[in-house]
Amino acid sequence: MQVYDAPLRDMRFVLNELYSDDGFGALPIHAEFTPDLTDAILEEAAKFCREVLLPLNRPGDEEGCHLENGVVRTPAGFIEAYKAFAEGGWTSLASSPEWGGQGVPEAVGKLVEEMICSANLSFGLYPGLTHGAVCAIEGHASDALKAAYLPKLVSGEWAGTMCLTEPHCGTDLGLLRTRAVPQDDGSYKVSGAKIFISAGEHDLTGNIVHLVLARLPDAPPGIKGISLFLVPKFLPKEDGTPGPRNGVTCAAIEHKMGLKASATCQMLFDNATGWLVGEPHKGMAAMFTMMNAERLSVGIQGLGVGEAAYQSAVWYAKDRLQGRSLAGAKYPDKPADPIIVHPDVRRMLMTMRAYNEGCRALSGWVARALDAEAHSPDPEVRKRASDFVALMTPVVKALFTDLASDSANLAIQCYGGHGYIRESGVEQYARDARITMIYEGTNGVQALDLVGRKLGANMGRYLRSFFHPVSQFIEENNVDGPMKPMVEGLARAFGALQLSTATIAQRGMKDPEEAGAASADYLRLLGLVAMGYCFAKSTKIAGLKLFFGAEDKAFYDAKIKTATYFFERILPQATASFLAIKAGKTSMMALADDAF
């Protein structure tokens, strides 16, 4: 059964307790967002997710989207839920007050995003892409475009998309063929075919604003000849309301493994009127603003699904009676013990739990950096925050979604045969989560981004934004006491990461294929160390709270136990990644293409 209650206590821990010393907090612009206020926001969001979005999740998967005469119909209930969502102010939460947003810190906004994705990932995509479009327009469009589009996108009255992929080009956008021809009035006529456009067409909003990559007539070939255009479904009238239909149509929707309530559209642009966003031929830069925001969000999507899968598995593990504890019957009054007593079921639950708590702690840190990057009065802090976000964006995207897929599959495994039946709802999590490893750049592309663009950039400056706090923590806490085994474990894994970094830097300089061959394992290794750091830090704080007699003993106690499980049972995988990196590219590249 799909059950979900937002893990508010853990969210508050990440938001208010874990990172007081990272230098990213106490932003004057967010002074009004006291814990009392953010608590209230989180509680309201939790309620909305539980009561409105969750009940639509499984029916939405069964019904899917339907294309009829060029119109995409979302599943029953989605229109009403979206209306309530926008009216509740959830589309405008983290947007700038300049455009009608509520200016809530990203550190809060990302927690709300997590909840939405836990409750209904398909639904979450509609406002999620809009938020990405807002970022791109805010960062690169003209004032006129901003004024015309941002208020309506922020309010949720209109929705946004990003149109990159074409049938013959996904990762390699240099191949794209969509054309844009300048018109005398300063607009452009955009023509071409795009595929895999999430929310490309739907019945939730009065207009849909497409951000489209296309080539100008004088564009140089390849990636350097791509520009970004804003192409609305309906051209706004003078008064700003939707006017005549533009030359954009949905030709088909895809039949997918999952995420069925999210319309994935083939879009045809036929002399559609659009406007340039940013500089000519600089579309990739503008699109990357949107893409980076989306990449973090996709990581959060993974975490959201992972948490929902975990909660649904816990529910079943307590409900399902089967066998007896190996240590003797634990519930002798029942015909059998609930399966949560079995060590291997515990292993699965604890693994999911550790993944979720570790990811939440890490994304909480990144979200704080997002806020500091945008709003810290201190330029040094802004730079360090920006470095950290740049480094962690591919890690959050790829690590979280890999682990989410694992979690969803572990949840199915907890259910046994019942998990394979659609009615149980857990197999949907595995199908839904699967796309998060792929879209907004496959996880392989994320790993290449990490080793190819982020490691060496600015003489390793991005990396230092992460290595520095980790090494400082190890140094400060490597003392006799209860933290010792954990700190030592972190130090070992961190040592392996440092060594791997040096190896990749050295080999990759001579041979970029060496960096490519190490990339997936390196991303995993860095991610494990980052989670390990977050867990060690959490343990320290939880230990102090317990020592000083905090009220919430059960929470802190569970936090330390989960952290211990992570260190004993999950972090050892760092060794395997390290050894794989050390092995280099030879055996990976040895086979000739035609020997496969």
Added chain:
Amino acid sequence: MQVYDAPLRDMRFVLNELYSDDGFGALPIHAEFTPDLTDAILEEAAKFCREVLLPLNRPGDEEGCHLENGVVRTPAGFIEAYKAFAEGGWTSLASSPEWGGQGVPEAVGKLVEEMICSANLSFGLYPGLTHGAVCAIEGHASDALKAAYLPKLVSGEWAGTMCLTEPHCGTDLGLLRTRAVPQDDGSYKVSGAKIFISAGEHDLTGNIVHLVLARLPDAPPGIKGISLFLVPKFLPKEDGTPGPRNGVTCAAIEHKMGLKASATCQMLFDNATGWLVGEPHKGMAAMFTMMNAERLSVGIQGLGVGEAAYQSAVWYAKDRLQGRSLAGAKYPDKPADPIIVHPDVRRMLMTMRAYNEGCRALSGWVARALDAEAHSPDPEVRKRASDFVALMTPVVKALFTDLASDSANLAIQCYGGHGYIRESGVEQYARDARITMIYEGTNGVQALDLVGRKLGANMGRYLRSFFHPVSQFIEENNVDGPMKPMVEGLARAFGALQLSTATIAQRGMKDPEEAGAASADYLRLLGLVAMGYCFAKSTKIAGLKLFFGAEDKAFYDAKIKTATYFFERILPQATASFLAIKAGKTSMMALADDAF
């Protein structure tokens, strides 16, 4: 795109070249099965799978099965394919000539099974379950039942099922409630509800023979009060042809994540006439004959899907043009290089390839042991073979299916966004493979079987059947030369396995939860060592063939490269499993039930 050509060269390597020294070969009963003959069988099977079964795989997934007025309709084409399958003699391949079978060695039969599961897993379940039923009837039923049922099951005229699970009991069969009441004529009236019955009802055969677990009126409670009954859908007439309908009906079919062309039925037995198979209250023993055969087959199912996923990924990786090789354009005449040039795509392809070749080599060894167990004239060999099969059954089942799920997901990842679209056919592999980790005992149950029943049995005798050849191989080959790094890698992993075995034996004796907490990692560790042994042995043989100028240079060369990849990139995971085992149960069991 779903593509599949049986990997005949690798299959012949496993069948004829790899295990000449294991003592399981040269069985007099199989003297007629020369390589020429077995080649012909494998080639015919490959043709049938490619031409008949593969084309039905994706349409079968789209159409699924339908229940109409108590009748289950399989997807279009299944009836004709099944008819051709039975007429071609494929149902009777490995069965005893006593019942009309062809007595082909299991070592060949399992390769054919693999092909069937690669081409069409859903289809394969129908004859697969029949084969399991044949084993149980052959091993435990009366002569009269054997004579009445075996010839028709072996010929494929009738099909079989196994009916274990009930809504409230899967793994814990002690809870089952289906009753059997003895009648004056020696038959029984069987009543109860069973769920998750694969091929419980369908339109492929003239009769369906259910093997049903139920309780006699005087049965002791729990697992020791369960008996096995044969309950046909149609009661045979005097002349053996199907007569009146028995009290067995299909109440519903399940809507599942995958395996949609295989009917998963809820079966109602309402005073159905049945006959006891084996002794009263000894049904579990009889069912385990069937179950063990099925568990090996489910492992092979995993391998089959893994191979199909690999081949489909290779096809795409050569076809899809995207980006340029990091080492400079490899196909400058094309608009981009095929993605097979990218290290991370290689990583995924090589991983799948290594999984498949490693699993095939291991299951080839186990299949030889099956043959030796049944047919060796030497009682010592029979015992050793039987020990080896007992030890490896849970490993083959769980390891192969875990890896198959990984392979299917890697195949999706190679396809990127296209892999998420149903049309591509690869996401079906992930959905189909997912059930293999669950049915016939979840992989967690397999791991418990390994550490709980197999490790300590007969003072470690089962284990010695595997440890002995491995340590002997290490001893004989740990000399300077090209094999050295591989033998050392194997020795390291084997050392970790030995140490883990001792740890589990020691801790598990005092506290069975310790064995449970180690079980999944131990199974993985043992499986990795077994694959490592198979790869090291393969490398040695391939190296010798190359040294002596064998013709098939490309094959042996690729074999060594794949083995090297396995040792450098996959075997290091053994360390993570070892460390996890060492950590023990504490952190896994620390959290109170209500803290989840």
